[in-house]
Amino acid sequence: MKVIVDLALCQGHSVCLGEAPEVFDVVEQDDGYPQVKVLLENPPQTLRDKVMKAARYCPNNVITVVDE
Numbered sequence: 001m002k003v004i005v006d007l008a009l010c011q012g013h014s015v016c017l018g019e020a021p022e023v024f025d026v027v028e029q030d031d032g033y034p035q036v037k038v039l040l041e042n043p044p045q046t047l048r049d050k051v052m053k054a055a056r057y058c059p060n061n062v063i064t065v066v067d068e
Contacts, residue, residue, distance in 0.1 A: 003038055003051060006062040010036050015057050020050035042068075 003023060012034025016024040025037045043051055055063040 001045065001048060001051065002042055002066045002068050003040070004064040004066060005036050005038055006064075007035060009060050009062045011060055012036065013059050015059060016054035016063060019054035019057060020047060022047055023051055024054060036062075 012026050014026045014034065016036055017026050020043075023038065023040045023043045025039055026034045027037045029035050040047075051063075051065055055061075055065050
């Protein structure tokens, strides 16, 4: 599984961090706005449910999960 985030559309709501903190973090950009950071681009299958919830609940739908 591969996690892809469209950083151009991310508004840093932190929902992903709440659902899967092992995979996502939210950092402050140079302009002061928050943005998601992917900690594990290829997380283990044991985290699949958490990653899928993060993608499902993202308010801007910027998280894509690809099966490899």
